[in-house]
Amino acid sequence: MTILLEVRDLEAGYGPVRVLHGVSLDVNKGEVVAILGANGAGKSTLMTAISGLVRPTAGSIRFRDTTISSLATEQITRLGLTLVPEGRRVFAKLTVLENLKMGAYARRDRARIATDLDSMLERFPVLAERRAQRAGTLSGGEQQQLAICRALMSSPSCILLDEPSLGLAPVMVDRVFDVVAQLRERDGLTVVLVEQSIANALEVADRAYLVSNGRITSSGTSAQMVDAARELEAAYLGGDDA
Amino acid sequence: MNWSRRRLAESGRTFVVLGLVFTVIAVVIETVLGRSDSRIATEFMLVTSMVIAIQVYVGNSGLVSFGHIAFFAIAAYVAGLAALPPERLASIAPDVPAWLANMEASLPVAVGLALIAVVIFAGFTGVPFARMKASVVSAATLALLVLVHSVINLWSGVTHGPLGLVNVPDLVNTWVVLGTCLIITAAALLFRASPWGLRLQAVREDEVAAAALGIPIARSRFTGWMVSAVLMGLGGSVWALNAMAFAPAQFYFTDTFAMLSMLVIGGLGSVTGAVLGAAIVTVLSELLRNLEGGIVIGGFEIPELPGIVQMATAVLILLILIWRPGGLLGNEEAGAFRVGNVKGWGKR
């Protein structure tokens, strides 16, 4: 098992507010790892710190043997680590097609971008149908698919998903998780998944970490985490996060 | 929100320091200085007090306003028109309404009228400006400045157009100037520690968070705008009655930039910074003004350099902004420095 992403003693926050207090985790190549925890625990901050949108104040992040903790977001994406941000953040005024093209912005191989685009549209007929529509007119679930596709267009080796099921109807949530499962099976990607929906997350993930108050409080395989569900419940219903 | 005890104490200490500085200058003017140096020093005090007035709005809200010079202009003209005797007004500004022309006002009346005019004008303009998005406010205040300037320039029947008002009675002595400085400084320092000042600073720091705390953004900005305008009106009218002559050009870019650069250099968020910045820019201007006519230093002839003062100030501002965006003092006041307690510089 090669470690693809390695986070050590990470501290990060916004201005004077410290959110992460020394987080360490590993993600192996080909794994799907879930990051669980209640609102405000620091999961999203972890994602933004790893992807370079927020600069960590201490600790290190290594991706494929390169230290990325001080790199700019643009550079991190070009290295093959991509974030699908919380809330999708599709470019609402651009068309679906244009969104996908933006995903491939950093790539040079014109011909392959075109074929990738075609196969993406084939794989997600909903997007193909709406290719010329403004992304802002898509439904939540469709936007989520678009956001994931857009990230795939950058040909990443590791993809970070921040709360993909947020705000979606249960039917759409299932569809989204099908896609997440595909990411490993079909695309051979390593996936880090931040989720509030524990059941769904553990179904698709190999391992999981529980974040609470900016620290990792437990980790293990999905099976182990399911067994420790009581702890998760407490984390959700208040416990020491209140 | 309440008054910040800490800030209040800090303000008190700062007032002692700044008040002392002003008093010393006033005493020196009265006793030691000759005529021309007196003029410079008095001018310095009045300009500094106006910079402090601007600081109340710009520093606490974080929004650059070019428009406060417009309040200066209005105060100066109203005070001037009120104080000028009707005989002199008849020839230069025939369209001035009779009640104003015949006034030949004394100091308090002239200043009072100016304040009323400023309050009305600032009140009207303050409402839309308080509601504007932060990104446009600065440019909009620039528009306000141009608007007022062009009206003053064009309405010659009332303002004597580009030639301005002359022979305005000299109703002001050094002690009046000192008093004005002290009042404005005290008000600025008080505002900084007051609930209204604190609210405005919260909005400055983080609009979203402030709104979440229930702070009314537009109203906070409006309050800062008004307080700043009133103080500007006070300083401006006293200035007019000391300067005795002024023209629209006084209330346009050169002076706007000069005053704003004093703020930037000294530190936007601090009254002491305003004073420090004013001192630096004034000294620099005086030194360089001698160069403008071209001088000879040790055998080298330095040619005429019109506008060198402005260029140097602009370069200085750029350097400060790059090196210390918060200005030399950032948000710190003189009263904040104690032995062993020097906090971090500047504001990022």
Add this chain to the structure above:
Amino acid sequence: MTAQLLIQQLFNALSIGSIYALLALGLAVVFSVLGLLNFAYGEIITVTSYTMVLLVSMGVPLLAAAPVGVIAGILMSVFTEAVAFRPLRRAPAYAVVFSSFAVSLLVQAFIRNVVSPRPQGLAVPAWLDQVITIGGVRFPALSLVTIAIAVLSMIALTALLQKSKHGLAMRAAAEDFQTTRLMGAKAGRLILLAFAVSGTLAGIAGVLWIAKTGSATPDMGFNPLLQAFVAVVLGGMGSLRGAVAGGFALAFVEVGLQVFLPRDFVPYVQAISLLVVIIVLYVRPQGFARRVEERVA
């Protein structure tokens, strides 16, 4: 108001509006990507104008001097970015107001010292000075050329934004700068590109401006800055289409005021349009742009 007069004034407004629209576009491009106004924007016009004056006075034909003037404008714009914006990326928003204002004053002072504080004249070639008269309505050649160039420029800009990869990135950045960076687009390059495009548009406007006014002064940049700002506000901050609409609207308002206002008030035209802006900002802070409907899923 005869039909003849009406058409004449409409044409004038179109011609003036073309310049305003270009000016507004240039300012709006930077604003849409950065969310900041460039207070040294007017100096692009100034630099372009002085370059033209210099070249034409050396005998270079106007048509050859024009592209050089535009390039000078681009350089000025990029210079402003390097000096006033880039070093202050992490500074609070107001810092850029001061720094760009400082650059503006520096350029003005520089020109006063190095060239001259006095106006410099530009001689326009005879063919541009011609006037075509149809049915009593005067169509100056320069105005026709102005409208044509403005339209062509806007078409070119649209092509850049819609068809090219970098134009796409700029549109994306205008909407969501952070997410655009997530796509691997380098922030610095995008901003530089925005300033270059802005400089091109302002440069073209500058050429048209100096050809029309015939004289360059060190502080000439201030008026274009104001006009651009007014137009951008009217059209809705950050909306490129709005900027164009705002530019034409402003021109129509100005021409209209000049025609209908009593003689004595004509000098107040600028003051009145500024007043209108302040009122608009109060009543409708977002300008007259249509809101794009978005579903927040």
